[in-house]
Amino acid sequence: MMKEFHCGSLVPGCEWHTRHEEEAEVMRRAVEHMREVHGETIIRESMIEAIRSRIVQQQDAA
Ligand SMILES: [Zn+2]
Structure with a gap:
């Protein structure tokens, strides 16, 4: 089961997304x-939670 995060769900308009088996790696x-693209030099706990809550399980679409 892959876990996926679409930045656009947090930052409207951003096309970036990532996918990995490990939630920790997605995070x-x-x-x-x-940090690099949106200039968030200080990553607050609220940001971590916002990202985590938007990570979705991706079903195998075979
Ligand atoms: Zn982004």
Whole structure:
């Protein structure tokens, strides 16, 4: 089961998304993206929660 995060669900208009088996890795990449692309130099707990709540399980669409 893959976990997926679409930045556009948090930052309207952003096309970036990431996908990984591990939620922790999705979080890590998302935080890195926030920092590098959206200039969020300070990642607050509320941001972490916002990202986590938007991570979706991706069903295998075979
Ligand atoms: Zn983004």
